[in-house]
Amino acid sequence: MSKAPMRVAVTGAAGQIGYSLLFRIASGEMLGKDQPVILQLLDLPQAQQAVKGVMMELDDCAFPLLAGMVATDDPNVAFKDADVCLLVGARPRTKGMERADLLTANGAIFTVQGKAIAENAKEDVKVLVVGNPCNTNAYIAAAAAKKVGRTNPNNYHGMLRLDHNRALSQLAEKTGRPVSSLSKLVVWGNHSPTMYADYRNCVSNGDNVKALINDHAWNNDVFLPTVGKRGAAIIEARGLSSAASAANAAIDHIRDWVLGSDDWVTMGVPSDGSYGIPKGIVFGFPCECKGGSFKIIQGLEIDAYSQEKIAITLKELTDEAEAVKDML
Numbered sequence: 575m576s577k578a579p580m581r582v583a584v585t586g587a588a589g590q591i592g593y594s595l596l597f598r599i600a601s602g603e604m605l606g607k608d609q610p611v612i613l614q615l616l617d618l619p620q621a622q623q624a625v626k627g628v629m630m631e632l633d634d635c636a637f638p639l640l641a642g643m644v645a646t647d648d649p650n651v652a653f654k655d656a657d658v659c660l661l662v663g664a665r666p667r668t669k670g671m672e673r674a675d676l677l678t679a680n681g682a683i684f685t686v687q688g689k690a691i692a693e694n695a696k697e698d699v700k701v702l703v704v705g706n707p708c709n710t711n712a713y714i715a716a717a718a719a720k721k722v723g724r725t726n727p728n729n730y731h732g733m734l735r736l737d738h739n740r741a742l743s744q745l746a747e748k749t750g751r752p753v754s755s756l757s758k759l760v761v762w763g764n765h766s767p768t769m770y771a772d773y774r775n776c777v778s779n780g781d782n783v784k785a786l787i788n789d790h791a792w793n794n795d796v797f798l799p800t801v802g803k804r805g806a807a808i809i810e811a812r813g814l815s816s817a818a819s820a821a822n823a824a825i826d827h828i829r830d831w832v833l834g835s836d837d838w839v840t841m842g843v844p845s846d847g848s849y850g851i852p853k854g855i856v857f858g859f860p861c862e863c864k865g866g867s868f869k870i871i872q873g874l875e876i877d878a879y880s881q882e883k884i885a886i887t888l889k890e891l892t893d894e895a896e897a898v899k900d901m902l
């Protein structure tokens with residue numbers, strides 16, 4: 575007998591990330607090749623016509639796993655009984671803007687949507703915020719959800735997986751090892767240039783990657799800036815912010831959370847106080863996923879250099895939390 579469909583709400587469905595994301599969800603790449611899905615698509619009233627066009631294309635793919643679609647501009651409808659919510663809809667950054675500039679412009683969206691999710695979605699809903707600044711938007715949504723009290727605020731995540739994947743690619747290129755051989759990478763902190771991609775524990779076929787590279791100057795002056803500023807480099811090159819790679823990262827994050835992962839994965843999750851990060855701050859941590867839940871990996875040694883890097887990205891996040899405190 576086939577499985578009951580899972581309901582996946584996607585906001586910003588008419589946008590460029592939406593266009594890369596929806597077809598892959600409908601083809602089973604996110605929740606499994608035996609898992610039917612119902613797509614619940616939210617966008618602004620002026621984008622409804624474009625959402626209809628995307629739905630026509632989804633129809634034209636005749637995906638066997640696509641069990642239904644809903645288009646709406648009402649968050650209460652979009653999040654009704656949702657198992658998974660992908661909060662993509664927000665204003666993207668354009669040339670010359672830092673992600674922090676989006677804080678107030680986009681923050682307001684997430685108080686409304688966090689509340690609507692908590693009131694309408696399944697109690698064990700899994701929420702991933704992609705719209706920037708995604709850590710603090712997830713923090714705002716989790717705070718709004720906490721007030722309602724039905725859903726688990728720890729299930730409101732920010733997307734650090736794109737940074738994780740970017741770092742993996744850079745390490746594969748530097749070491750000449752395939753991406754598939756690399757494991758135990760983590761990106762700590764904020765999805766911003768302050769993030770700290772940490773390969774001290776990373777291994778490739780039994781070899782420690784830090785020892786293989788053995789180049790502190792490359793780490794500090796090339797690797798970290800390349801990964802941290804990759805979003806801006808894509809905007810510079812494409813004239814638009816990253817979309818297909820962002821959609822791919824969202825699929826990776828949810829797939830691993832729902833179906834489990836053999837390797838460490840970086841997830842932006844509300845801190846439980848681990849590694850001295852204040853409770854509630856949505857921070858990139860090394861996580862493992864099993865049976866539909868995630869756990870922060872404990873006990874990693876933090877050396878002085880890492881401590882300094884983590885403090886910088888934490889400061890940015892606590893400043894963002896301070897800047898939005900009136901929205902909570």
Ligand SMILES: NC(=O)C1=CN([C@@H]2O[C@H](COP(=O)(O)OP(=O)(O)OC[C@H]3O[C@@H](n4cnc5c(N)ncnc54)[C@H](O)[C@@H]3O)[C@@H](O)[C@H]2O)C=CC1
Pocket residue numbers: 585586587588589590591592616617618621662663664665666667683703704705706707708733734736737765815816817820
């Ligand atoms: N966390 C990450 O790694 C990444 C995050 N992003 C962020 O993702 C977001 C979306 O990017 P794109 O798809 O390129 O933007 P886009 O401008 O192509 O699409 C955004 C869509 O969101 C819709 N929207 C705006 N406000 C909304 C609301 N209140 N409710 C529902 N829909 C709403 C717009 O009508 C539009 O259709 C941006 O904030 C961008 O900065 C982009 C890349 C990576």
Ligand SMILES: O=C([O-])CC(=O)C(=O)O
Pocket residue numbers: 666667673706736804805806808815816
């Ligand atoms: O840089 C941006 O504005 C889009 C983004 O988050 C990324 O590509 O990492």
